[in-house]
Amino acid sequence: MNKNKFTIFLFLIPTLIFGILLLYFVFYNVYYSFLDSSATVLVAKFVGFATYKELFSNALVVSSLKRSIIWAFVLIAGGNVMGIFFASLIYFLRNQKTRAVYTSIFVYPLAVSMAASGVIWTWLFNINDGVDYLFVRIGLPRFPWLDSPATAFPSLILVSIWVFSGLASLFYLASFQNVSKDIVESAKIDSASSFRILRKILLPEAKNAFIVSTAIIFIFALRFFSLPYVATLLNPYTETSVENLYVLYTSLSFSESSAESVIVMLIALVVVIPFALYGIKRWLAND
Amino acid sequence: MVNIKLNNVSKIFKKGKTEFKALSNINLEIPDNSFFGILGASGAGKTTTMRIIAGLEAPTMGEVLFDKTVVSKDDRTIIDPEERDIGMVFQNWALYPHMNNYENIAFPLKVKKWNQNEITKRVYELADILGIREVLAKRPGEISGGQQQRVAVARALAKNPKFLLLDEPFSNLDANARDDARALVKKVKNELGITTIIVSHDPADIFALAEKVAVISRGNLVQLGTPKDLYDYPSNERVAGTLGDINIVDFDLKEKNGYYDLIFENFIITGIKLNDYNDSKITLGIRPEDLIIEKSTEIDSNIETKYEGNTQKIGVFEADTVNYNQGSFSVVLNISGTKIKGISREPIFYGDKVNVYINKSKIKLFEYASKDAIKLNEEIERN
Amino acid sequence: MIKNKNTNSNINGAKNVKNVKRIIHNIILVIFSILWLFPIYVMVIDGLKSASGVLITPILFPAKSSLGPFITVTTALERPILNSIIYTVPTAIISTYIGAMAAFYFYKKARMINTLLFTIIAIATFVPYEITLLPLTKFISSIGLLNTYPGIIIAMLIFYLPTGALLMSIFLAVLPKTTLESARIDGANDWTIFNKVVLPLAMPGFISTFIFILIESWNNFFVPLVLVTTPGMNSASLALMSYTGGYGTLYNESFASAFIASLIPLVIFVFLGRYFIRGFQAFGTGRKG
Numbered sequence: 001m002n003k004n005k006f007t008i009f010l011f012l013i014p015t016l017i018f019g020i021l022l023l024y025f026v027f028y029n030v031y032y033s034f035l036d037s038s039a040t041v042l043v044a045k046f047v048g049f050a051t052y053k054e055l056f057s058n059a060l061v062v063s064s065l066k067r068s069i070i071w072a073f074v075l076i077a078g079g080n081v082m083g084i085f086f087a088s089l090i091y092f093l094r095n096q097k098t099r100a101v102y103t104s105i106f107v108y109p110l111a112v113s114m115a116a117s118g119v120i121w122t123w124l125f126n127i128n129d130g131v132d133y134l135f136v137r138i139g140l141p142r143f144p145w146l147d148s149p150a151t152a153f154p155s156l157i158l159v160s161i162w163v164f165s166g167l168a169s170l171f172y173l174a175s176f177q178n179v180s181k182d183i184v185e186s187a188k189i190d191s192a193s194s195f196r197i198l199r200k201i202l203l204p205e206a207k208n209a210f211i212v213s214t215a216i217i218f219i220f221a222l223r224f225f226s227l228p229y230v231a232t233l234l235n236p237y238t239e240t241s242v243e244n245l246y247v248l249y250t251s252l253s254f255s256e257s258s259a260e261s262v263i264v265m266l267i268a269l270v271v272v273i274p275f276a277l278y279g280i281k282r283w284l285a286n287d
Numbered sequence: 288m289v290n291i292k293l294n295n296v297s298k299i300f301k302k303g304k305t306e307f308k309a310l311s312n313i314n315l316e317i318p319d320n321s322f323f324g325i326l327g328a329s330g331a332g333k334t335t336t337m338r339i340i341a342g343l344e345a346p347t348m349g350e351v352l353f354d355k356t357v358v359s360k361d362d363r364t365i366i367d368p369e370e371r372d373i374g375m376v377f378q379n380w381a382l383y384p385h386m387n388n389y390e391n392i393a394f395p396l397k398v399k400k401w402n403q404n405e406i407t408k409r410v411y412e413l414a415d416i417l418g419i420r421e422v423l424a425k426r427p428g429e430i431s432g433g434q435q436q437r438v439a440v441a442r443a444l445a446k447n448p449k450f451l452l453l454d455e456p457f458s459n460l461d462a463n464a465r466d467d468a469r470a471l472v473k474k475v476k477n478e479l480g481i482t483t484i485i486v487s488h489d490p491a492d493i494f495a496l497a498e499k500v501a502v503i504s505r506g507n508l509v510q511l512g513t514p515k516d517l518y519d520y521p522s523n524e525r526v527a528g529t530l531g532d533i534n535i536v537d538f539d540l541k542e543k544n545g546y547y548d549l550i551f552e553n554f555i556i557t558g559i560k561l562n563d564y565n566d567s568k569i570t571l572g573i574r575p576e577d578l579i580i581e582k583s584t585e586i587d588s589n590i591e592t593k594y595e596g597n598t599q600k601i602g603v604f605e606a607d608t609v610n611y612n613q614g615s616f617s618v619v620l621n622i623s624g625t626k627i628k629g630i631s632r633e634p635i636f637y638g639d640k641v642n643v644y645i646n647k648s649k650i651k652l653f654e655y656a657s658k659d660a661i662k663l664n665e666e667i668e669r670n
Numbered sequence: 671m672i673k674n675k676n677t678n679s680n681i682n683g684a685k686n687v688k689n690v691k692r693i694i695h696n697i698i699l700v701i702f703s704i705l706w707l708f709p710i711y712v713m714v715i716d717g718l719k720s721a722s723g724v725l726i727t728p729i730l731f732p733a734k735s736s737l738g739p740f741i742t743v744t745t746a747l748e749r750p751i752l753n754s755i756i757y758t759v760p761t762a763i764i765s766t767y768i769g770a771m772a773a774f775y776f777y778k779k780a781r782m783i784n785t786l787l788f789t790i791i792a793i794a795t796f797v798p799y800e801i802t803l804l805p806l807t808k809f810i811s812s813i814g815l816l817n818t819y820p821g822i823i824i825a826m827l828i829f830y831l832p833t834g835a836l837l838m839s840i841f842l843a844v845l846p847k848t849t850l851e852s853a854r855i856d857g858a859n860d861w862t863i864f865n866k867v868v869l870p871l872a873m874p875g876f877i878s879t880f881i882f883i884l885i886e887s888w889n890n891f892f893v894p895l896v897l898v899t900t901p902g903m904n905s906a907s908l909a910l911m912s913y914t915g916g917y918g919t920l921y922n923e924s925f926a927s928a929f930i931a932s933l934i935p936l937v938i939f940v941f942l943g944r945y946f947i948r949g950f951q952a953f954g955t956g957r958k959g
């Protein structure tokens with residue numbers, strides 16, 4: 001190895017160190033999930049899958065895990081639909097400036113912290129002073145939002161759709177813009193309706209956007225922690241698996257927390273690995 | 288200065304499972320202080336050759352020597368490009384867009400840690416030679432293509448490199464700027480006396496500049512010689528085409544008293560002597576300027592008195608299409624669908640009857656099967 | 671095209687239909703924009719309400735404005751916002767710069783083993799960081815940095831360095847190869863090429879990545895939640911917790927605090943949002959540039 005080849009390797013080292021640290025955390029979880037470590041156990045011993053069994057028999061854990069997954073899927077559906085909706089509304093605008101303004105309006109919630117969103121929406125969902133105030137005035141029934149088991153969870157999903165639709169629309173907009181302008185122009189000359197252009201020309205090309213936005217939304221959905229945590233301070237109607245981690249951690253049941261981490265990680269990997277491979281393939285193909 | 292040598296250099300590019308042989312067994316020696324040209328069609332492997340000399344690619348097999356030092360060998364770069372001390376002008380010039388032109392030229396010197404005064408002196412010296420002093424404060428994006436090219440040349444020369452590599456340096460210039468740029472490169476080369484290698488697909492670059500030329504075709508070195516040798520005696524049909532416009536036509540052979548007639552429809556060339564040629568067909572190459580065309584009048588002029596050299600009248604044909612090009616008219620004859628191009632000094636119009644003469648000393652004969660050149664012996668040419 | 675037999679009225683009719691469509695198109699956009707901007711609206715009008723205004727007006731309508739709540743929460747959030755700046759600015763600079771170095775390595779060395787390393791980094795970008803709760807806390811406390819600025823910055827770097835490397839890889843991929851090669855010919859080593867050629871050329875991508883990481887880390891709630899043990903070290907998003915409200919609390923301070931805590935990312939978004947958007951698009955589509 002000559003001098004220069006070594007120098008260039010130095011460029012990678014810091015990132016590698018931090019990357020390895022992260023991997024170490026992941027494996028640490030796997031390791032601890034097979035022990036019976038907790039604040040009350042002095043010497044942890046190997047218990048195999050016992051902790052997992054315990055977790056799966058804990059109704060609260062199972063329901064929160066279920067909620068995480070439901071959240072992810074509803075958000076993926078809602079986010080993609082709204083993303084396509086916004087992307088097409090923006091795509092058919094002619095003026096570049098207007099396009100940029102609307103794009104920013106739909107994307108900005110990403111810049112608002114989830115904690116702040118939690119604060120804002122908790123108040124907007126307040127059944128006396130929030131949007132219900134308006135509902136009552138115009139003769140609609142009062143909606144229970146976070147105050148009822150049936151609506152608390154869907155209400156938070158709505159907030160998350162507010163946050164992520166703009167992001168999804170970016171991916172769709174990017175893929176629409178990749179479609180040759182000539183094709184769209186000639187369809188317009190043939191007086192095809194915008195809806196038809198969308199359905200026949202733009203959407204068939206949006207497969208990549210769908211894959212990407214689905215994968216990214218999925219990962220964000222698994223990360224949902226601050227929103228439900230702040231919005232409801234561990235309201236049992238909205239609790240997700242990621243918050244459960246925190247509950248288990250603060251109650252110092254280390255192995256349970258690790259085991260649940262592993263489960264969340266596995267769910268994430270199922271989606272992330274194909275996505276990462278897909279991304280890399282594109283990255284290398286463009287070479 | 289340095290003597291560059293390529294020994295049996297091959298380059299294979301692998302993309303996934305497919306392999307592509309871009310260069311095969313190239314042997315070249317570029318003597319110190321020469322102006323060396325590498326000519327070839329696009330995709331022939333010229334840039335690859337240059338990148339191997341520069342050290343940006345390693346030869347898959349074979350070795351590159353600078354004088355007696357092996358700089359790369361068998362897929363290994365032994366001396367990195369940054370240590371080879373060369374100047375290179377890329378096909379797209381590759382100037383640093385974020386630096387102004389002064390900084391562009393000064394960059395190699397800053398890297399070498401020259402002091403500020405020396406750098407300034409050197410940059411201005413080069414800027415004066417190349418006539419770019421007024422644009423030094425501007426960025427590459429703000430000046431013309433011709434000026435960018437000069438900046439690139441100045442940057443390449445700044446550190447007094449051992450030799451200079453020019454990769455299609457003129458291809459991004461318009462025709463006028465190209466002539467100026469060629470003259471300038473020649474002047475710089477003469478003033479600085481630096482070994483220079485120029486790579487181009489345009490024979491005009493080579494004729495204007497190079498003392499010696501290597502012709503590369505599909506990764507193979509097909510001919511080496513002076514530009515004039517190559518132009519007049521191309522070693523095969525492809526080299527002939529690479530060096531300039533040429534009509535290539537397959538003729539039937541008919542023997543007559545030890546001499547041959549070359550027959551293509553009513554286009555007949557007589558009195559060619561061939562040794563040991565056993566095919567019934569032969570491929571002939573003739574450059575348009577060696578096919579002389581004039582308006583046919585009632586009284587046929589005596590060609591011997593009109594044209595010097597070994598000129599033979601072929602006959603009277605009809606002009607099919609005519610193009611005017613820089614002082615001459617190129618006239619295309621259509622002989623049963625085959626287009627043959629010649630040159631006239633006077634205006635000719637579509638459908639005109641024309642006399643066609645051929646300069647026999649300039650015809651190039653290739654074996655019909657292999658398309659390799661057949662040596663004509665002098666005596667016959669003068670016949 | 672318009673057929674010959676089309677009469678004038680037909681053309682006018684088509685024009686009218688087109689106009690109606692355009693109006694509907696714009697109305698839909700405006701309605702959704704209002705819905706989307708609604709939280710900003712309530713943050714501003716309710717953050718500006720006095721205590722009496724809170725009592726006599728509902729959340730949705732403005733009252734006589736007073737800077738009182740903003741002044742109160744700004745005083746309270748001053749320290750957390752400063753903390754957040756201390757946590758996120760170094761995180762974003764280091765992640766982007768060091769990430770760009772790694773990206774440069776990958777740019778130069780597209781070999782099998784590096785594809786693998788790159789894959790690991792790509793996956794690391796997507797690890798749901800909450801799952802590292804336990805090992806992260808243990809690691810940071812074992813190096814004695816619990817509840818310290820360096821500890822929190824290191825924790826953030828663990829998550830955002832891979833992001834920086836991934837994003838910068840995507841941005842570096844579009845750099846003109848010959849320009850970097852010409853720097854080598856000019857005698858520059860990798861370090862000089864990186865600082866003098868690569869970074870200036872990739873500056874838009876660099877800014878985009880920096881902003882992306884700055885906003886993401888600013889809004890990171892999790893890392894400070896587990897690593898901060900004293901209120902004095904709270905980040906802005908964490909400090910918001912005390913304004914969550916509930917029955918009986920006055921909402922004006924909640925909204926004012928949400929606004930103040932989000933102000934920096936929002937201002938960045940308004941001024942440099944196009945970079946943020948570009949970064950996200952590159953992030954998702956793997957497009958070069």
Ligand SMILES: Nc1ncnc2c1ncn2[C@@H]1O[C@H](COP(=O)(O)OP(=O)(O)O)[C@@H](O)[C@H]1O
Nearest residue numbers: 300307309327328329330331332333334335336
């Ligand atoms: N990095 C590469 N990977 C694969 N093929 C390449 C690479 N560089 C050049 N080639 C191929 O090698 C052949 C010669 O290329 P090049 O040397 O650039 O030709 P030119 O004579 O036009 O400069 C071309 O067919 C080109 O496609």
Ligand SMILES: [Mg+2]
Nearest residue numbers: 333334378455
């Ligand atoms: Mg080339």
